[in-house]
Amino acid sequence: MEKFSVSDNTRHLLLQPRAWLVAWLTLGLLAISAAVHSAEVEFSQATQACLACHDKPGMVKKLENAQSFSLHVSGKAYAESMHKDTECEDCHDAIDAKTHGKMVSEIKSHRSFAMDMGESCRSCHKKKVTEYEDSIHAALVKDGNSKAPLCSSCHNPHTVRSTEILTPITDTPCAQCHEEIFKAYANDVHGQQRSAKGIGAPLCAGCHQAHNVKAASLGNGVKDACLACHKDAVQLHKVWLPNTDRHFEAILCAACHSPNAQRRVNLRLYDGSNKHQVSEKMGVPQFDRRTDSVDTQNLGLNERALWSLLKEFNQDSHDGKTVLQGRLEVSSGVAAHQLSDKSKAIKDCNFCHQKGAEPFQSVSLTIAGPDGRPLRHGIQKDVLNSLLSIDSVRGFYAIGGTRIKLFDTLLVMVFLGALSVPLVHMTVKRLFKNIREKLERERLAARADPGRQEPSPALTGDRRADGTTNK
Ligand code: HEC
Ligand code: HEC
Ligand code: HEC
Ligand code: HEC
Ligand code: HEC
Ligand code: HEC
Ligand code: HEC
Ligand code: HEC
Ligand code: HEC
Known part of the structure; x- marks a missing residue:
């Protein structure tokens, strides 16, 4: 033309x-x-x-x-x-x-x-x-x-500039809608670094992508983004943090790197067979209905309510293996964007590995909603401990669990994340052999103690039928 x-x-x-x-x-x-x-x-x-x-x-x-x-x-x-x-x-x-x-x-x-x-x-x-x-x-x-x-x-189609031109961080389109998160981000290590040096540190899309944005807590997309830039992070943590891979799996980076955040334990429903988060089925909302029906007063699920809930979910899954995976995370989306420099990060093992540790005082259960965002229900915090008293939970250790004081002092603890709980039977995947043996001894000792709470018959029964043992 x-x-x-x-x-x-x-x-x-x-x-x-x-x-x-x-x-x-x-x-x-x-x-x-x-x-x-x-x-x-x-x-x-x-x-x-x-x-x-x-x-x-x-x-x-x-x-x-x-x-x-x-x-x-x-x-x-x-x-x-x-x-x-x-x-x-x-x-x-x-x-x-x-x-x-x-x-x-x-x-x-x-x-x-x-x-x-x-x-x-x-x-x-x-x-x-x-x-x-x-x-x-x-x-x-x-x-x-x-x-x-x-x-x-x-993108304003009439004024769009090259996305390679560096603009002030306030120009990121994400800021107009996610205002609170943007404010937090602008003051954290990445926002500061980005403002000062322009490149290198991620803007929103650097961690979440610009177009294929997924629910933030779904899958490993965001964590993979962290590790893609911080290539040596695993190595550098290994110097002081034993079993770094396990810690990285069980703890959101921000739970250690946003020092002032509130924290919580989130038990997430997983499909044990394909290792994906269980998601709410389109059109047939189950989660709210089921949690409400076992927790009519909305006090938070107790131990028994959790079991019967899991049982219901298990009936949906093909091979009966709905499991729970614990993750220690920050309690708000804003706190995930308040990363500080490394000198302020949590390094003290006792911060988590001791009785009554702060991060374990709040517990929730989540399922991935239809769009991936979590649907949440509260859990009574002693469920973490009481899980211990269930016969089938061999080797599961929750921080603050009164029965295993010995390990509090050993710093070798919290198998929370490994708390892969096939419906009625919880399997702890990785246990140090000696811990397992000690726990076994404890368990037997406890069994001899008449004051001890009896395991739920349903659970033990299912466990036998299931036949799974600790791996
Ligand atoms: C790359 C595609 C594209 C091109 C090229 C384009 N437009 Fe648009 N235009 C859009 C879109 C998309 C909207 C709706 C934007 C919105 O959300 O306001 C729009 C909206 C408009 C509007 C309504 C007012 C507004 O800003 O929303 C006018 C008027 C307009 N365009 C005129 C033009 C004229 C004149 C040109 C050529 C000089 C042009 N457009 C070129 C995509 C385009
Ligand atoms: C003679 C003047 C004139 C020209 C030339 C003209 N427009 Fe418009 N345009 C208008 C007016 C007036 C309106 C508002 C119409 C109304 O009130 O609904 C308008 C409205 C629009 C809108 C808003 C949506 C709509 O349909 O009302 C768009 C988009 C748009 N024009 C794009 C264009 C594009 C692209 C061209 C060139 C191909 C163009 N205009 C050429 C006068 C013009
Ligand atoms: C007729 C073809 C055409 C259409 C339709 C079109 N674009 Fe483009 N767009 C281009 C071309 C050509 C460029 C120049 C850069 C390039 O080659 O990618 C471009 C560049 C861009 C860029 C900047 C890319 C960069 O390299 O930083 C953005 C953002 C963009 N377009 C968004 C849009 C949006 C949003 C729409 C729909 C509203 C749209 N475009 C529709 C042809 C088009
Ligand atoms: C939520 C905000 C958002 C939406 C919605 C969005 N974009 Fe983008 N887009 C961005 C950002 C931010 C960048 C630059 C950063 C990047 O790609 O990492 C970008 C970059 C681009 C580029 C240039 C990137 C490149 O690699 O060349 C094009 C072209 C583009 N967008 C087109 C589109 C089109 C077409 C749509 C609709 C299907 C769309 N965008 C929807 C935020 C968005
Ligand atoms: C026009 C408004 C708008 C823009 C611009 C926008 N978002 Fe969103 N975004 C929303 C809305 C609305 C939701 C759903 C409600 C919510 O979770 O805040 C959402 C949800 C999200 C979620 C999922 C939240 C979760 O709970 O996991 C992420 C992640 C996200 N946006 C990131 C971005 C990123 C990154 C950008 C920029 C590239 C961006 N958004 C730009 C409106 C926007
Ligand atoms: C350094 C990486 C990083 C950057 C940069 C980043 N985010 Fe996030 N974002 C995260 C992490 C990590 C989470 C929490 C993920 C989880 O819970 O697993 C998150 C969560 C979110 C959520 C969900 C919040 C909720 O309520 O659960 C939204 C929305 C979001 N980010 C938007 C943004 C926006 C907008 C920006 C830019 C201002 C941004 N993020 C920048 C890493 C990042
Ligand atoms: C158990 C708490 C904890 C967890 C979980 C954790 N970090 Fe750290 N991280 C630290 C501490 C403490 C330091 C400072 C170590 C030092 O200076 O000796 C640090 C240092 C770093 C550094 C700076 C490394 C250096 O020495 O230059 C980066 C980058 C980093 N962490 C990224 C991450 C990422 C990414 C994740 C998640 C995949 C993560 N961290 C998970 C506690 C943690
Ligand atoms: C696009 C690359 C990029 C991504 C993605 C990214 N970072 Fe960073 N990060 C940087 C840069 C650049 C710095 C500042 C320079 C430095 O200290 O290494 C930084 C600094 C840090 C620091 C401070 C390190 C120190 O030495 O004090 C921590 C902690 C950190 N990032 C954690 C994370 C976490 C957690 C994620 C994912 C949620 C993440 N980063 C994602 C590039 C990235
Ligand atoms: C922010 C909380 C936090 C901090 C700080 C922390 N841990 Fe952990 N640690 C955990 C959680 C949660 C698990 C559960 C992982 C699991 O269930 O396998 C764990 C698991 C462990 C395990 C068992 C790993 C396995 O094989 O399953 C050991 C050993 C351990 N931590 C030692 C330490 C030591 C030593 C430190 C201090 C240098 C430390 N942890 C700091 C939270 C923390």
């Missing part, structure tokens, strides 16, 4: 409405070949034509919901944008030149218009569109959430 460009000399002229009107009329009739040079950008005639009307600050339309909708598109910003060579009509292909601008079009709201334009990126950015469609944001949009971002929420 033939193009002409706008020279700086003629720009002031062209900005006048009458000049544009003339141009618009003329353009419809003949192709102008006289290309004027100077500005780097060459707009096509069609684009010029659109800008003739739309490059007017203050051009506004009242929408059906009474919103004012600005129809101004700055030609200057457009010329500086990554879409400068893209025709308006490449995206606005539904515009009918005959009637456009002469008739009032029906637009309910800005959002509905943006939704209608949603398909316009696909033809040129197929990969990003596919990634986005797999994201929690797209799932939320599909679900009717009017606050979840569309492409144009994060």
Whole structure:
């Protein structure tokens, strides 16, 4: 297509409405070949034509919901944008030149218009569109959430600059919607580093991705992102932290690196056969119904309620292996973004490995919701200890468990994370052999003690049927 460009000399002229009107009329009739040079950008005639009307600050339309909708598109910003060579009509292909601008079009709201334009990126950015469609944001949009971002929420198509240009962190599109998290991030090690040095440290998308954003606590995506930058982290922790891999599995990095955070133990439902988090089935909400039915007063699940709940979930799973995996985490999304420098990180083993340790005072149970975000229910904290008294939980050690004081002093403890609890039977995967033996001895001793709480018959029974033993 033939193009002409706008020279700086003629720009002031062209900005006048009458000049544009003339141009618009003329353009419809003949192709102008006289290309004027100077500005780097060459707009096509069609684009010029659109800008003739739309490059007017203050051009506004009242929408059906009474919103004012600005129809101004700055030609200057457009010329500086990554879409400068893209025709308006490449995206606005539904515009009918005959009637456009002469008739009032029906637009309910800005959002509905943006939704209608949603398909316009696909033809040129197929990969990003596919990634986005797999994201929690797209799932939320599909679900009717009017606050979840569309492409144009994060990229103004008329002004988009190269994403390689470094801008202040406040320009990240994520900040407009996740304000509290952004504030926390801006003051933490990465935000500070990013502001000071510009590169290297991640912005939101560096840990969560920009398009294929997943529920943050689902899978290992975010942790893998940490370890992809901090390649030597495992090695550096190994110097002082025994069994680092296990600690990394059982503890969210932020639980040690956000020193002022509140912490909690989260027992997550896993499918033992495929090692994925159990997720709420679409359309048939189970979690709330089931937790409410075993915890009618909403006091938090006690030991027995937890068992009967697990049993119900187990009936859904093919091979009867719904398990619990404990993870020590921070209690709020904000606290996950308050990472401090290493001198403030928690290094004291006793912080966790002693009776009544703070992180174990709050316990929750979660399942992945339909979009991956956790659905949560409280658990009474002594469930962690009382699990110990159940016959089937051989070798499970919860911090603060009164029965195994010996190990408090040995620092070798907490098998919480390994608390892979096949429904009625809990298996502790990795135990130091000697611990297991000692626990066994303790257990036998306790059995001889008549004051000891009897194991639930149902549990023991199932365990025999299950036949699993500690691995
Ligand atoms: C890369 C695709 C694309 C190109 C190119 C494009 N637009 Fe848009 N345009 C959109 C999208 C998407 C929206 C809806 C954005 C939103 O959420 O407001 C939009 C909205 C608009 C609106 C409504 C006001 C607004 O800002 O939302 C006007 C007017 C408009 N475009 C005019 C133009 C003109 C004139 C050009 C050429 C100079 C152009 N567009 C080029 C995609 C594009
Ligand atoms: C003659 C002036 C004129 C020209 C030329 C023009 N527009 Fe418009 N445009 C308008 C007016 C006026 C409205 C508001 C219509 C209304 O109130 O519904 C509008 C509305 C829009 C809207 C908002 C959505 C809608 O359909 O109402 C978009 C998007 C848009 N124009 C894009 C373009 C594009 C792209 C071009 C070039 C192909 C273009 N316009 C050319 C005058 C013009
Ligand atoms: C007709 C093709 C076309 C369409 C449709 C289109 N774009 Fe683009 N877009 C481009 C081109 C060409 C570039 C220049 C950079 C490049 O080659 O990737 C670009 C660049 C971008 C960039 C900056 C990329 C970078 O390298 O930093 C973003 C962001 C972007 N487009 C978003 C969108 C969005 C959002 C939509 C839909 C509203 C859209 N684009 C529709 C052609 C298109
Ligand atoms: C939640 C905000 C958000 C949404 C929604 C979003 N993007 Fe992006 N996009 C970003 C950010 C941030 C970057 C730059 C950082 C990055 O890729 O790591 C980016 C980069 C891009 C780039 C350039 C990246 C490259 O590698 O060349 C293109 C093209 C793009 N987006 C297109 C789209 C399209 C098309 C859509 C809709 C399907 C979309 N974006 C939706 C935030 C978003
Ligand atoms: C237009 C608003 C908007 C923008 C922009 C936006 N988000 Fe979101 N995002 C939401 C909404 C709404 C939700 C669902 C409610 C919630 O969890 O806060 C959500 C959810 C999320 C979740 C899942 C939360 C969870 O509990 O696991 C993550 C992660 C996320 N966004 C990251 C980002 C990142 C990274 C960016 C920038 C690349 C971004 N968001 C930009 C609106 C937005
Ligand atoms: C250094 C990596 C990192 C950066 C940078 C980062 N996040 Fe996160 N984000 C995390 C981690 C880790 C979690 C918690 C994951 C979990 O619970 O397993 C999280 C959780 C979230 C959640 C879910 C919060 C909730 O209530 O559960 C949202 C939303 C989110 N981040 C958005 C953002 C936004 C927006 C930014 C940028 C301002 C950002 N993140 C920057 C690592 C990061
Ligand atoms: C049990 C608590 C704990 C956990 C869990 C933990 N860290 Fe650390 N981390 C520390 C302590 C303490 C230091 C400081 C060690 C020192 O200086 O001797 C540290 C240091 C670091 C450093 C700086 C390394 C150096 O020496 O330069 C990085 C980076 C780091 N951790 C990242 C991570 C990541 C990523 C994770 C999660 C995968 C994680 N940490 C999990 C406690 C922890
Ligand atoms: C895009 C790369 C990148 C990602 C992803 C990333 N970091 Fe960092 N991180 C950095 C950079 C750069 C610094 C500042 C320089 C340094 O101290 O190494 C830093 C600093 C740190 C520090 C302070 C180290 C010190 O020496 O005091 C900790 C702790 C840390 N990051 C933890 C994490 C955790 C936890 C995650 C994941 C939730 C993560 N990082 C994700 C790049 C990254
Ligand atoms: C932030 C809390 C926290 C800190 C600090 C901590 N641990 Fe742990 N540790 C845990 C948790 C949770 C587990 C449970 C892992 C599991 O169930 O296997 C664990 C497990 C262990 C295990 C058993 C590993 C295995 O094979 O299953 C040993 C040994 C251990 N910690 C020693 C230490 C020592 C020594 C320190 C101090 C240098 C320390 N821990 C610091 C929370 C912590």
